[in-house]
Amino acid sequence: MKKKADTVVYLYHNITFMETSEHDKRKCPSHLSTSECTKQLLPVKDALDILSGKWKLQIILSLTFGKKRFKQIQREIPGLTPKMLSKELKELEVNELASRHVYDTSPVTVEYELTSYGKTLRPLIGELHKWGSKHRKRIIAKSGR
């Protein structure tokens, strides 16, 4: 029952929020409360949370080019402190976007790697890049030089 309702809202959302038709002008329909409409934003916010923050994208980008060790990532990203790197890597791990491998060499070696799930972020980052590039051009053309 609950599950079905969710699905309906989901589909509704996909239809109304994504299409460019004349549906644009209609109100949030009465059979959906404001909170139910807003609830549909939760997944969007989740995705944004994963990517926002000062260092997350750079770390993900760094791991895109292959396995990396802690210090290696830190060296690649100027200004990144070990505290922040540690925090962000933990978040990536919790979300299963990156994995951590410890090897008992001496001194110890720790490697971080994007998981295959982490790689599913690519189309999304691609879309962000696409829209962001257009927006950059637009804003720079307007207020720049």
Added chain:
Amino acid sequence: MKKKADTVVYLYHNITFMETSEHDKRKCPSHLSTSECTKQLLPVKDALDILSGKWKLQIILSLTFGKKRFKQIQREIPGLTPKMLSKELKELEVNELASRHVYDTSPVTVEYELTSYGKTLRPLIGELHKWGSKHRKRIIAKSGR
């Protein structure tokens, strides 16, 4: 010269960062400095900035359903203070995502509307929603209902 270099990096980025091939494992190539690689993240960050923040998505969603007046938006979004609404609407205006129309009725009427440019955000929000939904299911399934 500058423009051409940008384009090259852009294409490179599209190829390397977006594909799922064996290119994954290679390093950030030597002909591109780290900073040049990182520079490619600027558009992505721009896009994230547009959408992140506590209220932006809800305001955009609200305007998706048609023109709205200031108080009307505020009433639709519980907890949103006039200060924050005012600030966010200004940002949307500056970025040309929303437009502001003043009518000299009495009392004065002010309407906000998504611009057609603002509507170009939809595919992007759609992608965020898509990835975010999958991620929600994954995380909820893992860490308990």
Added chain:
DNA sequence: GATACTACTTTCCTATAGGATACCGGTATA
């Protein structure tokens, strides 16, 4: 024994985002 490297953690501090509350000028309504 001193120094250095790896992979972090801890503590303290600042800057920014956002919230609570009050207020403003203008108009209408009772």
Added chain:
DNA sequence: TATACCGGTATCCTATAGGAAAGTAGTATC
């Protein structure tokens, strides 16, 4: 005259993000 609505501002406060600097445990090198 009092109250209420509109579309906001202004002021003050708190909470969180993030930075600087030092420290830690273990191992290796000089």
